[in-house]
Structures are given as C-alpha cells and as structure tokens.
Amino acid sequence: MxxxxxxxxxxxxxxxxxxxxxxxxxxxxxxxxxxxxxxxxxxxxxxxxxxxxxxxxxxxxxxxxxxxxxxxxxxxxxxxxxxxxxxxxxxxxxxxxxxxxxxxxxxxxxxxxxxxxxxxxxxxxxxxxxxxxxxxxxxxxxxxxxxxxxxxxxxxxxxxxxxQGQVFKPLKGLLKVTLAHIEELSKLDSNITGVSTGYTQLDEMTSGLQKGDLIIVAGRPSMGKCIVTGSRVLDPITGRLEMIDDLVAQQQGSLATLNTQLRLQVAQPSQYVDDGVKPVFRVRTALGREITTTLTHPFLTIEGWKPLAEINVGKRIAVPRILPFFGKGSLSEQRTKLIAYFLTDGGLTQSCPQFTNINPRIRQDFITALDDFPGVQWRLEDSKGQRTPSIRVATDTAFQHTARQDFAARFKQRLQELSLSLNALARQLGVAVATVHYWSVGKAVPAGEMFGVLCRELQVEPSVLMPHGSTATTRSAPNPMTEWLQTLGLMGKNAHEKRIPAPVYELPRALMAVFLNRAFACDGSVYVQNGIQAGISYSTVSYALARDMQHLLVRFGILAKLRHRQVRYQGEYRAAYELRITHQQHVRQFLEEIGVYGKEEAVQKALTVSQEKTPKVILDTLPNETWAMVADCKGELTWAELAQRMGRKPGHNFHVGKRGIGRELLAEMAAALSSKTLATLAHSDLYWDEIQSIDYLGKQQVYDLSVPDTHNFVADDVLVHNTTFSMNIAEYAAAHKKLPTAVFSMEMPAEQLTLRLLSSMGRVDQHRIRTGKLTDEDWPRIATAVKIFADVPMFIDDSPALSPTEVRARARRLMREHGQLGLIVLDYLQLMQTGTSSDNRTAEISEISRGLKSLAKELAVPVIALSQLNRSLEQRPNKRPVMSDLRESGAIEQDADLIIFIYRDEVYNPESPDKGTAEIIIAKQRNGPIGTARLTFLGKYTRFENFTPDIYTPGFE
The missing domain is CATH 1.10.860.10 (DNAb Helicase; Chain A)
Structure with missing residues (x-):
C-alpha cells in the first residue's frame, strides 16, 4: 500500500x-x-x-x-x-x-x-x-x-x-556605506586596509590584500633545480631508459621515485619543465655514477635533501642500491645472445658483421644463435692459426635463390586466384611487363615501396608473398643480420662508440641475465684474490657501454664500481673502463643468477670462496652520521648493553663513530631497539655513495620533472629532487591575525605542507624535520611551533585537480562552519581542471581564472592563486618576469587584481651579489602602484622575511 x-x-x-x-x-x-x-x-x-x-x-x-x-x-x-x-x-x-x-x-x-x-x-x-x-x-x-x-x-x-534576483544598487545607498568605510579607515593607526601579508614593504605598496581581489603569485617552476639534457630516466613500467628531453617533449611518462619508507616505486610526473640554458655541474661518485645538474638541485644526504651548492667532495649521497624494474620485451633468447656477442667481440665497421673469440664453446654458441636469422651464412676465418678465429656473417646466396623461387610460386598462385594476367598487373602498377615476368620466374623480386604497392594490388599480406622477408630474398638488400644490427644502431660502430641498444632495457629478468652472462663471457673475468676474496670484472674501451652495463647490474641489485684505467695497446696507452664487483653478497648473486658462459670452472671456484669466507671489508655501509641516530634511539642504554641485547659477547666493540655502519649490523640494532627509523634505513633501496668530484661544465640546456607527493625521481641511476611565498602569507594571516585561512594544495600532500609550516614557524631546518634527526635546540622550537599552530584557524585541502566549482563549494562550506574566511590560497592554478574535456587549455585556464575571481567577489575574500611562468623568459638576458610570461595567460591578466612575480637572481647567477634575497615584483595592481619589494629568503626554513641585508642562508625552494 x-x-x-x-x-x-x-x-x-x-x-x-x-x-x-x-x-x-x-x-x-x-x-x-x-x-x-x-x-x-x-x-x-x-x-x-x-x-x-x-x-x-x-x-x-x-x-x-x-x-x-x-x-x-x-x-x-x-x-x-x-x-x-x-x-x-x-x-x-x-x-x-x-x-x-x-x-x-x-x-x-x-x-x-x-x-x-x-x-x-x-x-x-x-x-x-x-x-x-x-x-x-x-x-x-x-x-x-x-x-x-x-x-x-x-x-x-x-x-x-x-x-538570480540580483538588482542594481543605488549610488545614494552606496555613498553612505562607502563614507562609513572611509571613516573607519581614518581611525586605523596603519595604512593596511586589507589582509596583511606580514611583509612591511609589500603591505605599504598594496595596503594589504583586499577583499574580493584575485591575487596571482607566479614564478618559474623548480627555480633552477634541473638536470641536463641527455640525462636518462628509467621508465619502471617498460624498463626503457628515456631521455628527459623526450619526456618533456611528449609531456608523458613514468619514472621511479623514492617513497617515505625509502623504497622505490612507480610514479607519473605532474609537470614536464623546459628550463632553458643554465650553468651546470657534473657530479661523479665513488661507484662511478655521474649526473649533471644545476647548483641548486638537491641530493639526498643522511641529514636530508641538500642542494649541490651545500655539498662538498667526500660527502655521501643516496643512490639506488637496486632498481627492481624489468620489461616484457619480445626479443628472443638467440637475438639477446647475439647483441651481447656483437657488443663485446663484434666487428661492425666492415660490410659484413664479424665475431672474434678464442673460446670454441663461445664461437659455437654464437653460430647456434645465428639460426634465428634464415638467409645468412657464416665463415670461419683464422688465417691458418695466425690470428684469433673470427666468424664472418654474410648473405646465404643459396637460401636467397630458394626464397626467390618461393616468392615466384606464391606470386603466380595469387595471380591465378585473382584471374589477373601479367599484362594487366603491369598496367595497374605502371611497370614494364618484363619486370612482372621476372618476378614470376624468380629472377627478381620487388623491393622497397614497390613491394608494398604490389601487396595492396594483390590484396595480400607481405608475409604471405615473402615469408622470409625482403632482406633474405632480395639480391641488392643487405643480409638480414646486417639490417637488424642497423635497426639497433650498432652497425658501423667501433669499439669506443658501442653502447647497449634500447630493446635490451625492456627485457624480462631472465633474458637480461642471459645478456649479461654472454657479455661477461667475452669481456668479463671471474677471479679469486689471495685465496680469500672472490671478484668479478668487466672491461671495455667504451665509457658509455661501461655505464650501461653498470645500470643493468643495478636492476638485479648488484653494485659494480666503475674505474677509469690506462691500458697499453700497440705501443701506446689508451683509456679503458672496468666494472668491478667485490661485495661478496653481490658476487654470489651474480654467479648464482647470471653466471658466465664458458668460464664455469672459474665461476665455481669463486662461488665456493665467496660462500665459505667472511669478507674482511664491508662495502655497503651507511654514513658515520648514522651513529648519532643509533645513539638517539638507544637513549640511556649503554653500547655494552646494546651489544648484549644483540647477542654479542661481553666487551664487543662497535667502533662507534670510527667507521660506517654496515646494513646488516644496522638491521640487528633496529630489531634490538624496536626502531622503525633504523629499520627503514637498514632495509632501504639506497646505497650511500661518496662524491668524488664536482666539475663545472658551463651552460647547458636543462629540464625538470615535478613528481607529486614524493618530489624526487631517479635519473642516471642517481636520486634527484624537485610554495613558499604564498604559504608564508597564509601562515601570517592564520597564526598572527587569527583569520580563518583555506589552503588548497593540489601538488603537495597536507602532511608535507605541515612539515614546511613547522620548519618555517619554528625556524628548524626542514631536512632535519624530514629525517627526524633533530638537535636539542630544535625540539623546543618544534614544540613552540606546534603550540602556536594548535589553535590556528588554517584548513588544508590536498585533493588533486579541483575545479572552480569544487573549490567554491568547499570554501562556502568552510565559511558557513566558521562564520568567516580571511584568505584562500590555491597551489597552483595550472593543476586545476574545469570538469569538462577541452582541447584548448588556454580557454580552460581562462575559465578557471574567471571562476576564482567570481569566488573572491562572492565570498568577499582575497584569493591567492599560484601560477607558473612559461619558459620564454629563459631566452632573455634579463630573466625578470613580465605579464606576458604567465603560462596560458589568457584571461589571467584581465581577471587578476594583483599580479606578483617572485625573482631570485642567484638561481640564474650563482655568484649573484643578491644571494639569499628575492625580488617581489608587483606587475599589476588595479588600485595601487606597481614596483618591487625586496625580501630575505631563508632556504633551509622555506621562509621569506622582511629584507635584512646581512642575512644570507644558502638554501632550496
């Protein structure tokens, strides 16, 4: 019912x-x-x-x-x-x-x-x-x-x-309201009529941030934290190594990033930045890894992320200990072996590829792998024992003749099926009848574009007419092996120019092990030193190839040190490069999982030594500063009591502070102390590598990637890192003026933003906060900052990709709950969406800016929206931004009541006399003057302050 x-x-x-x-x-x-x-x-x-x-x-x-x-x-x-x-x-x-x-x-x-x-x-x-x-x-x-x-x-x-229902307001009534407002202002002791920014010079120029105003704060993304063109970024999904130039050009890709548990995971960049030409420095580590960055680019130290400008030679930085990402490439096992053989002992500069090796087992393995290439034949050349045997790979003319006859038979059969004469086909193709006749009797075959045209006319797939491929069938074509090596970019390369081709990086784990196995079979060695230390080495005259091999080993979690050597060759010394694996755990892993073909006896001997002997030198250690972290974790517990708790004998000496802590030892300590912090370090994906050199290379093209949440990524097997001014204003409005402040952080998670606020308010180095390694002086400052913020009316929404409608709805709700809103901050405008699909991003940004202006007016609240600048300013001698530099400017210039640019000269000129300061450029002000205010920038606190000429603290954004 x-x-x-x-x-x-x-x-x-x-x-x-x-x-x-x-x-x-x-x-x-x-x-x-x-x-x-x-x-x-x-x-x-x-x-x-x-x-x-x-x-x-x-x-x-x-x-x-x-x-x-x-x-x-x-x-x-x-x-x-x-x-x-x-x-x-x-x-x-x-x-x-x-x-x-x-x-x-x-x-x-x-x-x-x-x-x-x-x-x-x-x-x-x-x-x-x-x-x-x-x-x-x-x-x-x-x-x-x-x-x-x-x-x-x-x-x-x-x-x-x-x-609906909005009506005109009579001027008579507005005059009364305005006069009353002017009277109230006249009673004030200051000229600040809006929300104070906390910056005296800026407030004098703006009279504070006014109700209903849309304020745009803009600066170049990354502000100099970039890596050089040509740097390679690992795509952990496919296994490919992508040039950062290509990622920026394509505006899409995946990368490996370090999470808060110090483990590597997959991430997608949110921004791809072309940052123009800037001064760069090459950083080389003890392992031989290299990356070229700007001076302001941060590296991860045991104390936290620090810019290169604050790091000296001898400092240890974090690099990936393992990159556990493999691909799903379809390369066959035979072709995988052939790439390894040609990279090591291959001769690729003559008309036909050759392979030279003294080991008959390896030569036979190479010959067997050639079965993957029908249409080629091999010939052994050894000058009757006068030189090392060499296998020359050329076209198999007998097979080629058979393939042409097979094509002729298939061709004639298809003509019969279509009831098509040779004359008719010749007319359709626009060729001589004699040419078609030669095809039908196997004297010739169509090549290039003509073969494609023929297949379309006969309505047949190319593989049906020519199943062995054109290179195995056509007389004039290079042999299939040569053509394949050309597609890989190997043919024509001498020993110094060789490097691993792209398909190898996309191999699954098992096939990548096969590749390394055969490469080390030719240019590698397995040895036992002094009967107690097993080791593995790989030598090449190609620096690029050595680094490529080093990278592949990292995929397995095997660390190899790259050494530069001088070797004597034909009466003179030449540069050579050697990879050495000496960490016994890594030696065992290599020998057990990868092995070395043709050197099984040496492999077994080294494996036995590695399994039976305890290494005298521990290579995988953490920096000495880690001892202080252990001391903090053990508290009042003595070192002797800690040793006892770990099951050590009485009197055990840890050699505290005298040597680095091995990873295994730190894991034991973490378990004994029940410390998550120490356990995270011990089981991390990091190796703490020592910087050996920092060299200036001049000015080069640089790029950067913004990574949500983690703000770091792996490039060239090194970890590199990627909102301060507006947040300082928000902090001042909420903490000092007690104005309810809404922060929409679409790039940075709320927890990370909170860390920055604590660093800024408490004046504590943000990197010590991130790592938890606080000094005795830091804790009271943190406690004071927490006490201040406990009652601060600041509200953070870290939802990604909000639309103006969503922002308006959430701001309204917040306003109803708290009676008023004093300030709204959005970080940042280009990360917002309109909620409707559009191919015109400029139009979308215009719609977003109009929506934000409408929001400011409706709620009578100043709205600060961060915006990025385009890269055109990088091409100018004067890098100070102007309004046309606003990215997707569109209606932004028209809608904004106040446009502020942030410029730090030291980003572009490392030796700038204005280090530690920032110019706050007012480029537009609807109801006030334009001009420049100068602030002091305290990098390690992520804080801007009123300008004081005697303060300079090198830092980061």
Whole structure:
C-alpha cells in the first residue's frame, strides 16, 4: 500500500502561479508596458515551469521581448504557430483564458517567486533521486566520489539562486556605506586596509590584500633545480631508459621515485619543465655514477635533501642500491645472445658483421644463435692459426635463390586466384611487363615501396608473398643480420662508440641475465684474490657501454664500481673502463643468477670462496652520521648493553663513530631497539655513495620533472629532487591575525605542507624535520611551533585537480562552519581542471581564472592563486618576469587584481651579489602602484622575511 502511495506522489508545483505569471506578462504586453517582464526576468527561467505548455509560452514571450517585438495574444500565438507549437501550448483559446483570468500584473513578482520555489523543490527531489540511484548502482565507486558528486549537484541548484534576483544598487545607498568605510579607515593607526601579508614593504605598496581581489603569485617552476639534457630516466613500467628531453617533449611518462619508507616505486610526473640554458655541474661518485645538474638541485644526504651548492667532495649521497624494474620485451633468447656477442667481440665497421673469440664453446654458441636469422651464412676465418678465429656473417646466396623461387610460386598462385594476367598487373602498377615476368620466374623480386604497392594490388599480406622477408630474398638488400644490427644502431660502430641498444632495457629478468652472462663471457673475468676474496670484472674501451652495463647490474641489485684505467695497446696507452664487483653478497648473486658462459670452472671456484669466507671489508655501509641516530634511539642504554641485547659477547666493540655502519649490523640494532627509523634505513633501496668530484661544465640546456607527493625521481641511476611565498602569507594571516585561512594544495600532500609550516614557524631546518634527526635546540622550537599552530584557524585541502566549482563549494562550506574566511590560497592554478574535456587549455585556464575571481567577489575574500611562468623568459638576458610570461595567460591578466612575480637572481647567477634575497615584483595592481619589494629568503626554513641585508642562508625552494 505504501508503495502505491509513493508512486502517486506528484512533484511540487503551482499551476495557478504559473498561469498568473504568463497571464500577467500577456496583460502587460497588451498595455505596452514592459515593467512586468523586467520584474521577473532575473527571477525565473523557462525550466522553472512545471508544465510543458507553460514552458513553450514563456519561451515565446522571452524571444519576442529579446527581439523588441510587440507582446500580445496575437504575436505570441503567431510565434508558436510558425514553429508548429501552438497546439502543444494549448491553442489560442488557452492563451486568451490566461490573459482574461489574470486580473492584473501587479503581483507578478510574488507569482514568480512561487514558481521558482516549486522549481527548486522539484530539482532537489530529482537530485535526491539521482543520489539514491548512484548509491544503489555504485558498483565499486568510492563513497567519497559519490559524496563529491552529490554535493556538486546540490550546490549547482544553490548557485542558480545566487545568480538570480540580483538588482542594481543605488549610488545614494552606496555613498553612505562607502563614507562609513572611509571613516573607519581614518581611525586605523596603519595604512593596511586589507589582509596583511606580514611583509612591511609589500603591505605599504598594496595596503594589504583586499577583499574580493584575485591575487596571482607566479614564478618559474623548480627555480633552477634541473638536470641536463641527455640525462636518462628509467621508465619502471617498460624498463626503457628515456631521455628527459623526450619526456618533456611528449609531456608523458613514468619514472621511479623514492617513497617515505625509502623504497622505490612507480610514479607519473605532474609537470614536464623546459628550463632553458643554465650553468651546470657534473657530479661523479665513488661507484662511478655521474649526473649533471644545476647548483641548486638537491641530493639526498643522511641529514636530508641538500642542494649541490651545500655539498662538498667526500660527502655521501643516496643512490639506488637496486632498481627492481624489468620489461616484457619480445626479443628472443638467440637475438639477446647475439647483441651481447656483437657488443663485446663484434666487428661492425666492415660490410659484413664479424665475431672474434678464442673460446670454441663461445664461437659455437654464437653460430647456434645465428639460426634465428634464415638467409645468412657464416665463415670461419683464422688465417691458418695466425690470428684469433673470427666468424664472418654474410648473405646465404643459396637460401636467397630458394626464397626467390618461393616468392615466384606464391606470386603466380595469387595471380591465378585473382584471374589477373601479367599484362594487366603491369598496367595497374605502371611497370614494364618484363619486370612482372621476372618476378614470376624468380629472377627478381620487388623491393622497397614497390613491394608494398604490389601487396595492396594483390590484396595480400607481405608475409604471405615473402615469408622470409625482403632482406633474405632480395639480391641488392643487405643480409638480414646486417639490417637488424642497423635497426639497433650498432652497425658501423667501433669499439669506443658501442653502447647497449634500447630493446635490451625492456627485457624480462631472465633474458637480461642471459645478456649479461654472454657479455661477461667475452669481456668479463671471474677471479679469486689471495685465496680469500672472490671478484668479478668487466672491461671495455667504451665509457658509455661501461655505464650501461653498470645500470643493468643495478636492476638485479648488484653494485659494480666503475674505474677509469690506462691500458697499453700497440705501443701506446689508451683509456679503458672496468666494472668491478667485490661485495661478496653481490658476487654470489651474480654467479648464482647470471653466471658466465664458458668460464664455469672459474665461476665455481669463486662461488665456493665467496660462500665459505667472511669478507674482511664491508662495502655497503651507511654514513658515520648514522651513529648519532643509533645513539638517539638507544637513549640511556649503554653500547655494552646494546651489544648484549644483540647477542654479542661481553666487551664487543662497535667502533662507534670510527667507521660506517654496515646494513646488516644496522638491521640487528633496529630489531634490538624496536626502531622503525633504523629499520627503514637498514632495509632501504639506497646505497650511500661518496662524491668524488664536482666539475663545472658551463651552460647547458636543462629540464625538470615535478613528481607529486614524493618530489624526487631517479635519473642516471642517481636520486634527484624537485610554495613558499604564498604559504608564508597564509601562515601570517592564520597564526598572527587569527583569520580563518583555506589552503588548497593540489601538488603537495597536507602532511608535507605541515612539515614546511613547522620548519618555517619554528625556524628548524626542514631536512632535519624530514629525517627526524633533530638537535636539542630544535625540539623546543618544534614544540613552540606546534603550540602556536594548535589553535590556528588554517584548513588544508590536498585533493588533486579541483575545479572552480569544487573549490567554491568547499570554501562556502568552510565559511558557513566558521562564520568567516580571511584568505584562500590555491597551489597552483595550472593543476586545476574545469570538469569538462577541452582541447584548448588556454580557454580552460581562462575559465578557471574567471571562476576564482567570481569566488573572491562572492565570498568577499582575497584569493591567492599560484601560477607558473612559461619558459620564454629563459631566452632573455634579463630573466625578470613580465605579464606576458604567465603560462596560458589568457584571461589571467584581465581577471587578476594583483599580479606578483617572485625573482631570485642567484638561481640564474650563482655568484649573484643578491644571494639569499628575492625580488617581489608587483606587475599589476588595479588600485595601487606597481614596483618591487625586496625580501630575505631563508632556504633551509622555506621562509621569506622582511629584507635584512646581512642575512644570507644558502638554501632550496
């Protein structure tokens, strides 16, 4: 019964009110009076009417008024008749009845309000039903997403009300309000009439941030934290090594990043930045790894991320100990072996590729691998024992003849199937009949584009006509082996130019092990030193190849040290490069999982020594500073008590502070102390490598990638790192002025933003906060900052990719909950979305900026939106930004009331006399002067302060 009752419910509406509105408009038109329309035009729309016939009539009236045409029964009925809608609207009689039954248009506004009220109720019912349906049919959609969607729908109804009913405000009334405001300002002791920024010089120029203003704060992304062109970034999904130039050009890609647990994971950049030409420095480590960056680019030390400018030779930085990412490449095992053989003992500079090796087992393995290439033949050349045997790979002419005959047979069969003569085909192809005849008897075959044209004419796949491929069939083509090596970029390369081709990086783990096995079989060695130390080495004259091999070993978690050597060759010394694996655990892993083909006896001997002997030197250690962290964790426990707890003998000496802590020892200590911090370090994916040299290389093209959450990525097998001014303003407004402040952080997670706030307020090095390695002086400062922020009305939303509608809805809700809002900060504008798909990003940004300006005006709150600048300014001698540098500027310049640029000269000129300072450039101010204010920048606190000339603290953004 209840269900039957529910089904009979009728949506709220008032037929009488709708008829009275329409009748009043018709009466007003008959009297040639437009006041009735002007009264209700901003109150209701066509969609507010419940009945369809009433919607049609209202549409007719609105169209007539818009075209300045007479409005009466005749004109309305004629409008409807022309569109075949008169009968649907009730006919002329119904129009006349409404006009007759409405006494006057005097109360038309009240009727319109009734119509609008009923419309809102119906919309709420519709939205409520839709929300219920979404909940019933969620099918795995998260409840948070459903709630956001429901909220948007409800706020959309509310927004209609805010846009309707707005009327002009008489100047007389506005004058009274304005005079009262001026009187209040005259009583103030300062010139600050808006929200103070905390920066004296800036406040003097702006009088504070005004209610309803949209403030754009812009600066170049990364501000100099970049890596040089040509740097290679690992794609952990495919295994490829991508040039950072290509990632920036394509604006997409994946990379490996270090998370808070110090483990590597997959991430996607949020921004791809071309940062122009800047001074760069090459950093080389003890392992032989290299990366070239700007001086301000941070590296991870045991104390936290530090810019290169603060790091000296001898400092240990974190590099990946393992990159456990492999691909799913389809390269066969035979071809994998051949690449390894040609890279090591291959001769690729002559017309035919050659392979030279003294080991007969390896030569036979190479010959067997050639089976993957039909159409080639090999010949052994050893000059009758006068030189090392060499295998020359050339075209198999007998096979080529057979392949041509096979093509001829298939070609003729297809012609018969199509009932096509040689003459007819020749005409279609535009070639001589003799040419087609030669094809049919196997004297020749089509090549290049002609073969593709032939396949299309015969409606057949190329592999059907020529199953062995064109290189194995065509006389003039290079042999299949040569062509393949050309596609890999190996053919023609001498020993110094060789490097691993791209498909190898995409191999699965097992095939990558095969590749390394065969490469070390030729250019590697396995040895036992002094009967107690096993080791593995690999030598080459190609520096690039040595680094490539070193990278592949890291995929397995095997660390190899790259050494530069001078070797004697034909009476002179030449540069050579050697990889050495000496860490016994890594030696065992290499010998057990990878091995060395043809050197099994040496492998077994080294493996036995490695398994039986305890290494005297521990290579995988953490920096000496780690001892201080252990001391903090053990507290009052003595070192002897710690040793006892770890099961060590009495009197055990840890050699505290005298040598680095081995990873295994630190893991034991972490377990004994139940320390998550020490355990995280012990089981991390990091190796602490020592910087051996930092060399200036001049100015080069640089790029950067922004990584959400973690803000770091792996490039050239080194970890590199990638909102300060606006957050300092927000901090001042909330903490000092007690103004409720909303922060929308779309790039940085709330927890990380909180760390920055604690660093800034407490004046504690942010890197010590990140690592938890705080000094005795730091703890009271942190405690004070926490106490201050405990009662601060600041609210952080770290949801990604918000739209202006979502920001407005959340800001409104916050304002209702707290009665007011003093400031809104958005980081940053280019990360916002419109909620609708569009190919024109500039138009989207324009829509976003208009939405933010509307938000500022509606809530009477200053809105600060961070924005990025485009890279055009990098090409100018003067790098100070101007308004045209705003990225996707569009309507940003027009909508903004205040545009502020941040410029730090030391980013572009490392030896700048203005180090430690920043220029705050006011490029636009709707109601005030433009100009420049100078602030002090305290990098390690991520803090801007009022300018004091004697302070300089090198730091980071």
């Amino acid at each position: 209840a269900d039957s009752y529910e089904s009979l419910k009728i949506p709220p509406h008032s037929i009488e009110a709708e008829q009275s509105v329409l009748g009043g408009l018709l009466l007003s038109g008959l009297a040639n009076d437009s006041t009735a329309w002007d009264t209700i035009a901003d109150k209701i729309t066509e969609g507010d009417f419940y009945r369809q016939d009433h919607r049609l009539i209202f549409r007719a009236i609105a169209d007539l008024v818009e075209d300045n045409k007479p409005l009466d029964l005749v004109t309305v009925s004629e409008w409807l008749k022309q569109r075949n809608e008169l009968e649907n609207a009730g006919g002329f009689a119904y129009l006349a009845t409404m006009a007759k039954d409405t006494p006057s248009a005097a109360n038309i506004r009240a009727y319109a309000e009734i119509v609008r009220e009923k419309s809102v109720l119906r919309q709420l019912i519709s939205v409520g039903t839709g929300i219920a349906d979404s909940a019933f049919t969620a099918q795995g959609r998260p409840s948070k997403e459903l709630l956001d969607e429901a909220e948007q729908k409800v706020f959309k109804i509310a927004e209609q009300g805010t846009k």
